[in-house]
Amino acid sequence: xxxxxxxxxxxxxxxxxxxxxxxxxxxxxxxxxxxxxxxxxxxxxxxxxxxxxxxxxxxxxxxxxxxxxxxxxxxxxxxxxxxxxxxxxxxxxxxxxxxxxxxxxxxxxxxxxxxxxxxxxxxxxxxxxxxxxxxxxxxxxxxxxxxxxxxxxxxxxxxxxxxxxxxxxxxxxxxxxxxxxxxxxxxxxxxxxxxxxxxxxxxxxxxxxxxxxxxxxxxxxxxxxxxxxxxxxxxxxxxxxxxxxxxxxxxxxxxxxxxxxxxx
Amino acid sequence: xxxxxxxxxxxxxxxxxxxxxxxxxxxxxxxxxxxxxxxxxxxxxxxxxxxxxxxxxxxxxxxxxxxxxxxxxxxxxxxxxxxxxxxxxxxxxxxxxxxxxxxxxxxxxxxxxxxxxxxxxxxxxxxxxxxxxxxxxxxxxxxxxxxxxxxxxxxxxxxxxxxxxxxxxxxxxxxxxxxxxxxxxxxxxxxxxxxxxxxxxxxxxxxxxxxxxxxxxxxxxxxx
Numbered sequence: 001x002x003x004x005x006x007x008x009x010x011x012x013x014x015x016x017x018x019x020x021x022x023x024x025x026x027x028x029x030x031x032x033x034x035x036x037x038x039x040x041x042x043x044x045x046x047x048x049x050x051x052x053x054x055x056x057x058x059x060x061x062x063x064x065x066x067x068x069x070x071x072x073x074x075x076x077x078x079x080x081x082x083x084x085x086x087x088x089x090x091x092x093x094x095x096x097x098x099x100x101x102x103x104x105x106x107x108x109x110x111x112x113x114x115x116x117x118x119x120x121x122x123x124x125x126x127x128x129x130x131x132x133x134x135x136x137x138x139x140x141x142x143x144x145x146x147x148x149x150x151x152x153x154x155x156x157x158x159x160x161x162x163x164x165x166x167x168x169x170x171x172x173x174x175x176x177x178x179x180x181x182x183x184x185x186x187x188x189x190x191x192x193x194x195x196x197x198x199x200x201x202x203x204x205x206x207x208x209x210x211x212x213x214x215x216x217x218x219x220x221x222x223x224x225x226x227x228x229x230x231x232x233x234x235x236x237x238x239x240x241x242x243x244x245x246x247x248x249x250x251x252x253x254x255x256x257x258x259x260x261x262x263x264x
Numbered sequence: 265x266x267x268x269x270x271x272x273x274x275x276x277x278x279x280x281x282x283x284x285x286x287x288x289x290x291x292x293x294x295x296x297x298x299x300x301x302x303x304x305x306x307x308x309x310x311x312x313x314x315x316x317x318x319x320x321x322x323x324x325x326x327x328x329x330x331x332x333x334x335x336x337x338x339x340x341x342x343x344x345x346x347x348x349x350x351x352x353x354x355x356x357x358x359x360x361x362x363x364x365x366x367x368x369x370x371x372x373x374x375x376x377x378x379x380x381x382x383x384x385x386x387x388x389x390x391x392x393x394x395x396x397x398x399x400x401x402x403x404x405x406x407x408x409x410x411x412x413x414x415x416x417x418x419x420x421x422x423x424x425x426x427x428x429x430x431x432x433x434x435x436x437x438x439x440x441x442x443x444x445x446x447x448x449x450x451x452x453x454x455x456x457x458x459x460x461x462x463x464x465x466x467x468x469x470x471x472x473x474x475x476x477x478x479x480x481x482x483x484x485x486x487x488x
Contacts, residue, residue, distance in 0.1 A: 033388060035384055035387075060387070061387040061388050062387050062390050062391065062392060063390075066388050067388065068384070068385065068388040070381045070384070070385060071381075072379060072381055074379065074381035074382050074384065074385035075385075076385075076400050076404070077404055078400070078403035078404050087386075087389060087399075090389075090390050130385075130389070134388075134389050134390060
């Protein structure tokens with residue numbers, strides 16, 4: 001199958017790469033990371049070319065400012081939690097980041113623990129912290145929560161959300177979990193038949209056939225974006241002007257143009 | 265009273281061979297573990313050949329190549345000041361060739377058993393291939409490294425054919441413990457041969473015991 005990826009990302013946004021298994025999502029991530037060479041085209045990040053087929057330029061992974069969270073986390077067993085995170089630090093002046101990331105991911109009390117003793121959720125947090133410690137220009141998350149059970153998944157999504165907000169990293173997230181994508185992503189890049197389609201609103205992309213759904217508002221952030229629990233799904237929706245507060249019951253409607261929320 | 269010189273010589277040969285091979289084998293094993301293709305297969309075959317070749321074959325060809333009467337042997341002796349035939353340096357070279365697979369194979373197997381994402385994660389953090397090998401990969405195959413070192417030591421201690429061919433049987437210079445046993449049997453002096461053999465059995469047992477005891481609770485990659 002031929003794969004053609006034509007995409008532009010805005011600095012600081014979190015986009016989700018979505019598609020069926022075998023569509024080429026991980027391949028795209030690996031090409032961006034410099035772990036796989038594309039057949040043609042170019043990759044440019046912050047004005048710097050990482051790959052250019054015409055100029056025969058292919059920066060190796062070591063020279064690209066990337067952070068990667070692999071599906072199997074790939075933590076280093078010979079290092080502690082602190083050791084893994086600080087291994088990502090590239091400059092001495094960033095040494096303070098290790099403690100900040102330990103705190104942000106809730107792993108401070110495990111700092112001296114061997115990574116083999118951690119649960120799956122804890123390993124995921126360490127992997128995320130390590131990827132961010134290197135201050136990447138681009139953060140690549142390859143189904144980071146696929147091996148986590150549902151209960152823990154929501155907590156880790158929160159962690160991911162807060163970490164992304166704190167560091168404003170341009171992030172590409174591969175996920176099969178629709179709720180996760182709607183909750184975290186600013187945009188969806190849908191990979192299908194070797195082509196990418198960009199969708200600016202994940203809620204509309206996934207829930208465009210639904211209407212009159214009810215649920216409970218879990219959280220409203222400072223931008224008035226409400227996180228709503230619908231049966232077993234979670235979505236994010238603009239609640240500005242609705243007068244609704246966290247903890248209240250709400251109904252989600254879709255009028256053909258955009259979803260909107262009303263208090264029940 | 266038996267002469268202990270052969271044991272000191274054997275110990276010196278085993279340690280020097282192991283140290284030299286350790287330095288050579290690591291980059292070689294790393295290269296073999298990540299490459300594929302015809303050239304890589306050829307190298308892998310060459311590394312493994314001492315496993316199947318009779319030691320006397322290796323010894324014979326080393327004798328032919330490095331003989332002072334030949335072009336290569338004469339060149340080395342004239343310009344480097346080394347003679348490989350009937351010398352400790354010759355024994356060292358022959359041992360390194362003969363024990364090469366015992367050092368390379370465990371390290372290569374260890375590196376191949378690690379998930380590729382481990383080194384990819386290190387690269388994504390800006391680490392060079394060498395930093396990744398030394399700081400991430402090798403520390404996670406400590407037991408395979410120990411296996412390689414111990415097997416090479418033990419194998420070198422037991423060498424006979426290749427050592428006899430290239431080194432001869434020069435007391436204090438090339439007469440290792442295994443050749444000393446052969447000497448005593450030919451004498452015939454079975455009492456001394458028995459003492460030499462018993463010491464070697466005990467030494468070999470000790471070396472292998474260290475290996476198996478240290479690996480008793482270990483698996484492979486610690487995260488699995």
